[in-house]
Amino acid sequence: MGLTIAEKIIKAHLKSGEMKKGEEIALKIDQTLTQDATGTMAYLEFETMGIPRVRTELSVAYIDHNTLQSGFMNADDHRFIRSMAARYGLYFSRPGNGICHQVHLERFARPGKTLIGSDSHTPTGGGIGMLAMGAGGLDVAVAMGGGAYHIIMPQMYKVKLTGRLRPFVTAKDVSLELLRRISVKGGVGAIIEWGGEGVKTLSVPERATITNMGTETGATTSIFPSDEVTREFLKAEGREEDWIELKSDDDATYDKVIEIDLSKLEPMIACPHSPDNVKKVSELKDVKVDQVCIGSCTNSSLYDMLKVAEILKGKVINPDVSLSVSPGSKQVLTMLADCGALSDILGAGARVLECACGPCIGMGFSPNSGGVSLRTFNRNFEGRSGTADGQVYLVSPETAAASALTGYITSPMTLGDKIKVQMPETFKIDDSAIEPPLPPEKAMEVEIKRGPNIKPFPDGEPLPDEFKAELVLKVGDNITTDHIMPAGSKILPYRSNIPHLSQYCFGVCDETFPERAKVAGRSIILGGSNYGQGSSREHAALVPLYLGVRVVIAKSFARIHAANLINAGILPLTLAEPEDYESIEQGDTLKLTGIYESLDSGTFRLSDITKGKTFELKGEFTERQKALLRAGGLLKYVASEE
Numbered sequence: 001m002g003l004t005i006a007e008k009i010i011k012a013h014l015k016s017g018e019m020k021k022g023e024e025i026a027l028k029i030d031q032t033l034t035q036d037a038t039g040t041m042a043y044l045e046f047e048t049m050g051i052p053r054v055r056t057e058l059s060v061a062y063i064d065h066n067t068l069q070s071g072f073m074n075a076d077d078h079r080f081i082r083s084m085a086a087r088y089g090l091y092f093s094r095p096g097n098g099i100c101h102q103v104h105l106e107r108f109a110r111p112g113k114t115l116i117g118s119d120s121h122t123p124t125g126g127g128i129g130m131l132a133m134g135a136g137g138l139d140v141a142v143a144m145g146g147g148a149y150h151i152i153m154p155q156m157y158k159v160k161l162t163g164r165l166r167p168f169v170t171a172k173d174v175s176l177e178l179l180r181r182i183s184v185k186g187g188v189g190a191i192i193e194w195g196g197e198g199v200k201t202l203s204v205p206e207r208a209t210i211t212n213m214g215t216e217t218g219a220t221t222s223i224f225p226s227d228e229v230t231r232e233f234l235k236a237e238g239r240e241e242d243w244i245e246l247k248s249d250d251d252a253t254y255d256k257v258i259e260i261d262l263s264k265l266e267p268m269i270a271c272p273h274s275p276d277n278v279k280k281v282s283e284l285k286d287v288k289v290d291q292v293c294i295g296s297c298t299n300s301s302l303y304d305m306l307k308v309a310e311i312l313k314g315k316v317i318n319p320d321v322s323l324s325v326s327p328g329s330k331q332v333l334t335m336l337a338d339c340g341a342l343s344d345i346l347g348a349g350a351r352v353l354e355c356a357c358g359p360c361i362g363m364g365f366s367p368n369s370g371g372v373s374l375r376t377f378n379r380n381f382e383g384r385s386g387t388a389d390g391q392v393y394l395v396s397p398e399t400a401a402a403s404a405l406t407g408y409i410t411s412p413m414t415l416g417d418k419i420k421v422q423m424p425e426t427f428k429i430d431d432s433a434i435e436p437p438l439p440p441e442k443a444m445e446v447e448i449k450r451g452p453n454i455k456p457f458p459d460g461e462p463l464p465d466e467f468k469a470e471l472v473l474k475v476g477d478n479i480t481t482d483h484i485m486p487a488g489s490k491i492l493p494y495r496s497n498i499p500h501l502s503q504y505c506f507g508v509c510d511e512t513f514p515e516r517a518k519v520a521g522r523s524i525i526l527g528g529s530n531y532g533q534g535s536s537r538e539h540a541a542l543v544p545l546y547l548g549v550r551v552v553i554a555k556s557f558a559r560i561h562a563a564n565l566i567n568a569g570i571l572p573l574t575l576a577e578p579e580d581y582e583s584i585e586q587g588d589t590l591k592l593t594g595i596y597e598s599l600d601s602g603t604f605r606l607s608d609i610t611k612g613k614t615f616e617l618k619g620e621f622t623e624r625q626k627a628l629l630r631a632g633g634l635l636k637y638v639a640s641e642e
């Protein structure tokens, strides 16, 4: 039987398990990446494993999230990560060198290889034909040590592209169209392969925009073939030797096929507060815009920036609009400067920000109260911008630039003549901001530099056979990791300080939660469907663990978050009957009995002591997950294995 692209890569990296859908497989990981908001924790975890040097083909530590450095916290963390990279044989990408996913695509990503990153947008590498997945910091730490990465063998979906995009319609609009069709849950448990005739009309950065935003569908990852377009990109990056051809077999089978005719698409927009709340830009008339932000790992390539510059050239933005432009990498920014396009952007009145995540993670540039912000980013979750009542819309760079000029949400198709941008044949290569690994003898001498913001992380506890606790919090559907553990400029600097972070846990939903959880001691949380969607931040598991949460019950879970809960030793269970959600109330005392036996049968009995009712819960775990949960989390499990 023929294989899909992802199946071919999985087959070549299979360490154990069978490629049967729904079963656990262990994959050899060739490359890892971390960013600084999740990196400190991942390196602290790696350190406890006592491994002398990373055992991957390549591991990179990026600094791109926490670049504001207000106070000593971030600077200390950066220094810590840099010393860890030097000590353990990693590449270190200095702050200012760019957003991890953009830089990785330019300098390190390779078709046919596996990559896991402690960031949910790691699938950006799928644009070059890599099997690239987001994971929790602990999973990345284990992979750095040469350990396998465990996933449930996903379903295979195919999106078949036909036709060609019309002028002013972009890869971003393709992503938004997919989200409109399948929602933020539509990709859960699947790998999305992009194929069909239309694929060859898309460049690698455009493909990367699509695989980047595939994360928002909940997919394990998304992937494109590696073809002549891929070869050209790698050649332009001076890395043609990294190219291999990759395509699916003609008789490969898919669990679902979705067709998109590129020539029929028009500019799309995701309205507040979810990436799948998608409409056509032309449907939104008379919406006045306060702010426009262009950049992020979704849309910050040279191609995106050149198009923006071309639209803005010789014009001035609407005076009521504040426009930020953050190029994705030093390479992009330098090339923009060299060709003069940066002057066009500045001349139009944009504020050019550092090559970093910036406004995307609420690090500056929060909109005014109730302000409408148009962003070329991938997430518009409530409050993520740093302004609780900010109205964030997600659009393409073209729609963003057009709207910055008019001051209203504007389809770029109304701009008239199509724009032409000239892409260079080769990119400007300057790796001076990437520090290569030190040779082992030198690395051994490096001293790890720690600051006072680095606090120990909480320890999981072995699972008891019986557990009785209060339901301290009940929340609704689609709870994101930004709800559970918000980011932003006030909180993000404390990513290595779990006790401090804990004050903000679930702050968006219920400010009293941290205090109540502490009073309760041990506790349980109840959520709706797709609980934990969004980021890969393991803090969304570690902070609740610190606050005493031992069990999370939901209608369904997002993949990475469920894995992070298990890694932390928190038991994630689903309601057998989703309607039971209504009967269980916050404050109820709940009890689970015979947990060990239930772990084997997959069926758990929950008694609601307050209501005098019992409910059935499901928890089907693999043998490894059961062992992890029994041990009290991944670190305890790894330690017990030695």
Ligand code: MIC
Pocket: 037, 038, 065, 118, 119, 120, 121, 134, 361, 487, 534, 535, 536, 537
């Ligand atoms: C995000 O976009 O939410 C982040 C910040 O990049 C996260 C990682 C984090 O929380 O540090 C992600 O997507 O995984």
Ligand code: SF4
Pocket: 065, 099, 119, 121, 296, 297, 298, 356, 357, 360, 361, 377, 378
């Ligand atoms: Fe950075 Fe935003 Fe991309 Fe996350 S989504 S990696 S915060 S640019």
